[in-house]
Structure formats: structure tokens, C-alpha cells
Amino acid sequence: MTSGCGLFTPADVCYGRREEMLKRGKEQKQATLDFRFQYNLGQVANQKPGELRSEL
Secondary structure (H helix, E strand, O other), X not given: OOXXXXXXXXXXXXXXXXXXXXXXXXXXXXXXXXXXXXXXOOOOOOOOOOOOOOOO
């Protein structure tokens, strides 16, 4: 059950992994938003929405 720790396991909170996981999630969210913005403008060539970019 993780609801008491903000959707993190007690071990993640106890051992200090929570902050790193939050940071990584924010980075992934921003990368996704940037990609979708470029994709919707038609500036991404030969790449499907689910593919990873090499510069990430």
C-alpha cells in the first residue's frame, strides 16, 4: 500500500529515493512535452511518437 507516502513505497521514502524519482519524473514529463510540441508543429521528421530520441 503506497497511498500514505504520496504514491511512493515506504522504502523509497525511507532510503531517500523519493526525491530522485520525482526529479526523473519531471525530466521525463518535460521531454515528452517538448517532443509533442515539436511533433505537432511538424518539425520531427522520420520519428514516431513512441520512439526514443538519441539526444535524451
